[in-house]
Amino acid sequence: MKVFVTGGAGYIGTHTCVELLNEGYEVVVYDNLCNSSVEAIKQVETITSKKITFIEGDIRDTQAINKALEGCEAVIHFAGLKAVGESVERPLDYYDNNVQGSLSLFAAMKIQDIKKIVFSSSATVYGDPKFLPLTEDHPLKATNPYGETKLVIEMILRDLYNADKTYSISILRYFNPVGAHDSGLIGENPQGTPNNLMPYISQVAVGQREHLNVFGNDYDTPDGTGVRDYIHVVDLAKGHIKALKSLEKAQCEAINLGTGNGYSVLEMTKAFSVASGKEVSYKISPRRNGDIASCYADTTKAKELLNWRSEKTIKEMCEDSWNWQMKNSKSLS
Ligand code: NAD
Ligand code: UFG
Numbered sequence: 001m002k003v004f005v006t007g008g009a010g011y012i013g014t015h016t017c018v019e020l021l022n023e024g025y026e027v028v029v030y031d032n033l034c035n036s037s038v039e040a041i042k043q044v045e046t047i048t049s050k051k052i053t054f055i056e057g058d059i060r061d062t063q064a065i066n067k068a069l070e071g072c073e074a075v076i077h078f079a080g081l082k083a084v085g086e087s088v089e090r091p092l093d094y095y096d097n098n099v100q101g102s103l104s105l106f107a108a109m110k111i112q113d114i115k116k117i118v119f120s121s122s123a124t125v126y127g128d129p130k131f132l133p134l135t136e137d138h139p140l141k142a143t144n145p146y147g148e149t150k151l152v153i154e155m156i157l158r159d160l161y162n163a164d165k166t167y168s169i170s171i172l173r174y175f176n177p178v179g180a181h182d183s184g185l186i187g188e189n190p191q192g193t194p195n196n197l198m199p200y201i202s203q204v205a206v207g208q209r210e211h212l213n214v215f216g217n218d219y220d221t222p223d224g225t226g227v228r229d230y231i232h233v234v235d236l237a238k239g240h241i242k243a244l245k246s247l248e249k250a251q252c253e254a255i256n257l258g259t260g261n262g263y264s265v266l267e268m269t270k271a272f273s274v275a276s277g278k279e280v281s282y283k284i285s286p287r288r289n290g291d292i293a294s295c296y297a298d299t300t301k302a303k304e305l306l307n308w309r310s311e312k313t314i315k316e317m318c319e320d321s322w323n324w325q326m327k328n329s330k331s332l333s
Contacts, residue, residue: 002026002071003244004114006059006105007078008052009036011188012120012177014044015237016076018186021048023241030068031079032058035191043185059101065108074116074247075109076240077102080149083195084124084290087146098149099156106160115167116247118240119157121150121254123175123229123295132262133298136173136254143290154254161252168247175229175258175297177236179317180324187324188233198230198317201269202325205278212280214265216287221294225265229258229296232312232320242306258297259310268314275318 003020007013008029013036020027021044029041029052041054057064059079069075080098081087087094102119109117126134127141142148154171161167178198180187194200203209217224239257246253263271266282273280302308 001073002028004028004030004069004072004075005078006030006075007080007120008076009033009038009040009054010078012174012233012236013078014040014186015181015233016078016240017041017044017052018047018181019234019237019241021050021052026053028053028055028068028072030055030057030059030065032056035081036189040186047181047183047185060097060104062104062108065105066111069108069112069114072112072114074118074244075105075114076118076244077105078120080120082146084144084146085195087149088144091145094145094149098146099152102153102156106156115164116244117157117168118170118172118243118247119153121154121171121173122147123173123256123258123297125150125154125173126295128292129295132294133260133296134256135298136256136301158252166250167252168250169252170243170247171252171254172239172243173254173256174236175231175256175295177233178230179232179234179312179320181234182320182323184323184327187321187328189328197228197265197268198321201272201280202321204280205272205276205322206325206329208329210281212269212282213285214269214282215285215291217284218287219293221264223264223266226291227262227264227294227296229260229262230268230314230317231257231259231310232317235310235312239302239306239308242308246306253301253305255302255305256297256299257302257308258299260297260299262294262296263314268318271314272318272322275315276322
């Protein structure tokens with residue numbers, strides 16, 4: 001089966017391409033490289049000893065996607081902008097890229113009569129949790145423009161399915177993806193100062209940054225710092241293969257992809273120090289605007305519908321992040 005992967009040159013996309021190729025799928029990556037490089041595609045080919053068809057293009061270009069989609073049977077849709085803070089400053093860019101881009105992709109899929117899609121959503125659609133662990137029927141509420149774009153795209157997909165029950169749609173709500181492929185050839189490569197915890201910790205450990213700012217230690221959590229459900233990106237990638245396989249049957253399902261376990265900022269910092277053998281200095285700073293105390297998944301639905309569960313431990317997440325950081329710190333600095 002030939003699978004069309006938008007945003008396939010990015011962090012989660014490249015790891016998913018590895019798993020797709022290992023499972024024998026043909027892969028077409030469509031990416032405008034606004035947050036990635038073609039080098040990452042070459043690394044995926046090195047890891048798997050298989051070829052990817054790469055097309056540089058924008059998802060807002062319906063004509064170009066229409067042509068690129070020819071012969072594909074399913075789509076995995078990663079392409080999008082993802083920085084929460086930037087989305088607050090540049091909301092129009094986020095609605096244009098993420099929402100308009102998705103509409104354009106869905107229009108091209110319609111022309112090509114492709115009705116199978118896996119979509120990258122996010123746990124951010126749950127807003128400030130009213131209960132934990134988060135089940136898929138928890139009320140939905142975005143707290144920033146990035147989150148709004150995910151909610152709107154989810155809604156469009158549900159409406160598509162309601163209008164035509166032959167669609168097969170898997171909406172995957174990721175918790176906090178971290179780690180890297182154990183080859184150290186692909187991983188997360190944030191531009192500038194990292195917003196997310198794990199890349200920041202790695203850069204402190206490798207000596208690129210002086211210390212981690214821990215955003216608040218007065219939350220209602222066991223040690224006062226924020227608690228999240230960190231999931232290894234390779235586990236996440238494998239979840240996409242299971243989701244793709246589940247699309248044999250028409251459906252529209254939103255499914256959490258997390259481990260079900262919450263770890264605090266201080267626990268992550270300690271685990272990273274042990275994995276890397278480096279001290280990770282930190283200072284307690286004020287809370288970051290818009291942050292919540294705790295967020296972790298109920299993973300029952302993923303187990304039941306996809307027969308998927310995460311396998312990798314926090315130790316492996318930290319070791320693989322560190323391995324990637326060590327192998328790439330020169331090119332990242
Ligand atoms: P990423 O930035 O590494 O990858 C996204 C890819 O999409 C990049 O290669 C970028 O060049 C491409 N892209 C962006 N806009 C495009 C456009 N208009 N046309 C074509 N290509 C375009 O991000 P990622 O971490 O791999 O995230 C993938 C998806 O998962 C995104 O939709 C993101 O919102 C979602 N997600 C990510 C996280 C996370 O923490 N990484 C959490 C929840 C959800
Ligand atoms: N944190 C720090 N210092 C830092 C960075 C983060 O203390 O320098 C803390 C945060 O306050 C939070 C935890 O580490 O308690 C995790 O923060 P991240 O920025 O790594 O992740 P978030 O949970 O805030 O957000 C991430 C993605 C969002 C996505 C969400 C849910 O960035 O896009 O997970 O999937 F919506």
